[in-house]
Amino acid sequence: MPILARFTKYLLCFMKLTLLDNQVVDIMCRRGGGVEDGEMNCKKEGGAILFTEEEEALVVKSWNLMKKDAGEWGVNFFLKIFEIAPSAQKIFPFLRDSNVPLEQNPKLKPHAKSVFVMTCEAAVQLRKAGKLVIRDSSLKKLGAVHSKYGVVDEHFEVTKYALLETIKEACGEMWCAEMKRAWGVAYDHLVAAIKTEMKPLAP
């Protein structure tokens, strides 16, 4: 795609993220045309980004399958991240300062579960609420923590891949290209929201 056309397309996609007291973030978006795979997929409906019904159904269906074992899937999710990028362990103080093997670290499972549940619940409610709802945390805090520990684009990307691989494994035969895409779109919304609250790295 020519650079000018790409630039115009992005210009036409406005995102407005507002942190409210109840830790709900409104994301309003306008699009100037079709978007390609991998680009942020924004759909306008009454001013709010929404999943399609099909995307929501796929996310809800797979989350219902996983949520009773969210702790185990959360650990799988984090172990996949560290399998792909072992150096990402240095981001987490409870891993960086630990002498016990990764799998035996007592703080891994609670942390992994909370991140996994937060991510999945944010995806599940995206269409119903027309908003990105973050549980047990504020977006400002999430942005600050991600900035503090030096999280960069590559980390968000590896985490997305690990999340999709984890859900693929959890869903077995239920997994399909559309389900992958729905989770990918939901994850992109979450990351876009976190990034708006991240401070740029010092030069």
Place this chain on the structure above:
Amino acid sequence: MPILARFTKYLLCFMKLTLLDNQVVDIMCRRGGGVEDGEMNCKKEGGAILFTEEEEALVVKSWNLMKKDAGEWGVNFFLKIFEIAPSAQKIFPFLRDSNVPLEQNPKLKPHAKSVFVMTCEAAVQLRKAGKLVIRDSSLKKLGAVHSKYGVVDEHFEVTKYALLETIKEACGEMWCAEMKRAWGVAYDHLVAAIKTEMKPLAP
């Protein structure tokens, strides 16, 4: 493992990398005991790092299966890298400055093939030569290129994961934990050698 024991282990592991005129790098290594999975696996035999015969056999066997289709597997390898970390495309000028879709970029296949072949051939000859042999390039040049384009640890890690996934796919039922480990060790040697020629990033 206690920090002191880990530190002692690393102290006992000396690596000496010397670039010779014929672009052959001697790697000499001493170890102070068994190493854990994921750590650099150095074996001393006459002063040079060598694969075990078993590791060599597994690498040679799988490379023989892949080399006739090295171009296709090379492309799969690179597409896997970009699936995990789309932003890594910005490292490659011929992708960064391109308007055509990734898969249709005419420079992708030749580049991917050359990297894949170089990596695999470096692995195959590791035991026989007792040295890391880089084809069609010098280690200094490889180090300089990786520095210039801002390659960091996370990129090397994602590339390792993508390489192992590609070989796993190529090998089908031949793939096993020992084969994964052998390729991982060979890749770690290659990256360690490249890193010795990389300049640290400007602060």
